[in-house]
Amino acid sequence: MTALVATGIDWSVDGVRILDQVDLVAPTGQVLGVLGPNGAGKTSLLRVLAGLRPPDRGTVSLGGKPLRGTSRRTVARRLAIVEQSPEVHSDITVDETVALGRTPHRGIFAALGRDDHVAIEHALEVTGMTAFRDRSWRTLSGGERQRAQLARALAQQPKTIVLDEPTNHLDIRYQLEMLTLLSGLGLTVVTALHDLNLAARFCDQLVVLFKGRVVATGTPTQVITAPLIHEVYGIDAVVERSPHTGAPTATFLTPAPRR
Numbered sequence: 256m257t258a259l260v261a262t263g264i265d266w267s268v269d270g271v272r273i274l275d276q277v278d279l280v281a282p283t284g285q286v287l288g289v290l291g292p293n294g295a296g297k298t299s300l301l302r303v304l305a306g307l308r309p310p311d312r313g314t315v316s317l318g319g320k321p322l323r324g325t326s327r328r329t330v331a332r333r334l335a336i337v338e339q340s341p342e343v344h345s346d347i348t349v350d351e352t353v354a355l356g357r358t359p360h361r362g363i364f365a366a367l368g369r370d371d372h373v374a375i376e377h378a379l380e381v382t383g384m385t386a387f388r389d390r391s392w393r394t395l396s397g398g399e400r401q402r403a404q405l406a407r408a409l410a411q412q413p414k415t416i417v418l419d420e421p422t423n424h425l426d427i428r429y430q431l432e433m434l435t436l437l438s439g440l441g442l443t444v445v446t447a448l449h450d451l452n453l454a455a456r457f458c459d460q461l462v463v464l465f466k467g468r469v470v471a472t473g474t475p476t477q478v479i480t481a482p483l484i485h486e487v488y489g490i491d492a493v494v495e496r497s498p499h500t501g502a503p504t505a506t507f508l509t510p511a512p513r514r
């Protein structure tokens with residue numbers, strides 16, 4: 256069954272339409288990349304998909320069940336979100352941050368049980384954060400915070416994970432490691448990304464937002480084309496298949512004049 260489906264999503268602020276009739280399908284176990292220029296509506300859409308923001312119109316369904324009417328706790332057992340600048344109390348350790356991911360699975364005041372500890376250890380390990388577990392949040396670099404947030408989301412043991420630019424703050428090595436990790440989890444992943452070439456290489460499907468509307472959707476080969484890049488980013492580009500990765504790869508030329 257398709258994991259996450261959004262149909263006809265509209266969302267406005269102060270009379271300005273931010274999301275306009277957005278349709279999206281995230282197939283089970285695949286990585287769906289959400290692309291688009293600054294202000295296109297990616298973060299707004301991800302928050303709607305995660306159930307953090309009710310749309311004005313349209314439906315989001317998780318595993319065939321509409322999010323509206325499903326309790327937060329039930330949604331949180333199935334879906335985790337990693338936001339761009341999460342508010343985390345500055346005194347909290349990495350261990351405590353990751354343990355927050357267990358909240359949907361236990362009582363608020365219950366002690367951590369064996370399953371909780373197993374999930375936390377595993378999440379720290381796969382994100383390479385075990386050595387940082389006793390560090391205070393405020394001492395972490397941007398990239399380490401990014402990985403600790405992913406660890407928190409994985410400790411939640413969701414089937415679907417929604418991420419807002421998870422490679423932001425990461426150097427190229429960690430960008431590659433993060434995307435390799437995400438695509439190897441076997442989870443349904445919906446992730447906003449800015450780097451078109453990394454998106455083309457690591458995502459199974461792409462959705463491109465422009466001014467709150469979906470302007471392209473499909474496989475990287477279908478979506479990453481010179482006309483699309485020109486339409487959405489106002490940039491001339493040459494798109495070729497990389498002989499090294501097999502993925503469509505864009506070389507960006509001098510920006511075309513802004514329309």
Ligand SMILES: Nc1ncnc2c1ncn2[C@@H]1O[C@H](COP(=O)(O)OP(=O)(O)OP(=O)(O)O)[C@@H](O)[C@H]1O
Pocket residue numbers: 268273291292293294295296297298299300
């Ligand atoms: N709560 C809000 N109040 C007013 N405007 C908002 C609100 N949330 C989003 N917007 C506006 O909606 C538009 C889309 O914002 P959003 O953050 O979803 O875009 P984005 O594609 O994630 O951008 P970026 O790539 O810069 O992170 C922007 O113009 C933003 O200013």
